[in-house]
Amino acid sequence: AQSVSQHNHHVILSEAASLELGCNYSYGGTVNLFWYVQYPGQHLQLLLKYFSGDPLVKGIKGFEAEFIKSKFSFNLRKPSVQWSDTAEYFCAVNRGYGGATNKLIFGTGTLLAVQP
Amino acid sequence: DSGVTQTPKHLITATGQRVTLRCSPRSGDLSVYWYQQSLDQGLQFLIHYYNGEERAKGNILERFSAQQFPDLHSELNLSSLELGDSALYFCASSAGPYEDTQYFGPGTRLTVL
Numbered sequence: 001a002q003s004v005s006q007h008n009h010h011v012i013l014s015e016a017a018s019l020e021l022g023c024n025y026s027y028g029g030t031v032n033l034f035w036y037v038q039y040p041g042q043h044l045q046l047l048l049k050y051f052s053g054d055p056l057v058k059g060i061k062g063f064e065a066e067f068i069k070s071k072f073s074f075n076l077r078k079p080s081v082q083w084s085d086t087a088e089y090f091c092a093v094n095r096g097y098g099g100a101t102n103k104l105i106f107g108t109g110t111l112l113a114v115q116p
Numbered sequence: 117d118s119g120v121t122q123t124p125k126h127l128i129t130a131t132g133q134r135v136t137l138r139c140s141p142r143s144g145d146l147s148v149y150w151y152q153q154s155l156d157q158g159l160q161f162l163i164h165y166y167n168g169e170e171r172a173k174g175n176i177l178e179r180f181s182a183q184q185f186p187d188l189h190s191e192l193n194l195s196s197l198e199l200g201d202s203a204l205y206f207c208a209s210s211a212g213p214y215e216d217t218q219y220f221g222p223g224t225r226l227t228v229l
Contacts, residue, residue, distance in 0.1 A: 102214050104159075104218060
């Protein structure tokens with residue numbers, strides 16, 4: 001069965017520090033990859049997604065992620081975090097075209113706290 | 117604002133009761149998904165409907181059921197509620213059944229007392 005692992009459960013950074021959140025998935029076939037963000041008390045918002053093409057994906061708010069197929073990884077990065085980036089970040093995967101559904105399988109989430 | 121609406125925002129009820137959560141997808145989207153977010157289980161896929169038909173079931177209890185109506189809105193029915201059903205229930209929508217980005221609604225927070 002597909003699964004997604006986020007190794008960092010809780011990350012605390014100071015403003016302007018660089019961020020890298022790890023995400024690994026287990027599925028041998030074609031996958032689509034996503035990072036969602038959930039600000040306190042709010043719904044999930046899409047940060048970025050990878051379907052195919054350039055493995056370095058740029059998203060909103062200065063975030064980017066790199067798909068490394070050989071490592072089954074899709075790590076999220078931001079060169080300089082702001083206090084407003086405080087939120088929970090979820091990595092998710094679904095099967096590429098051909099499945100009956102594109103249900104999302106989520107990781108356990110990483111809670112990021114940015115200190116001013 | 118994702119364009120996906122969910123009602124009610126909060127729901128407090130007692131064990132053994134039945135509730136209905138409602139979701140309206142973004143305009144033009146044919147797929148609706150339901151997810152449950154709880155502290156111990158994280159975000160779990162429950163069920164997927166596409167254009168009125170069930171496409172896939174995840175970890176959905178037999179006490180739970182869902183449907184998608186001709187106007188494409190969806191309802192999630194939870195019955196014989198238990199304390200452990202307390203969670204945030206999200207609905208998401210996408211244009212089709214494959215390869216499409218899912219956009220999430222604001223969620224319904226269910227508290228079972």
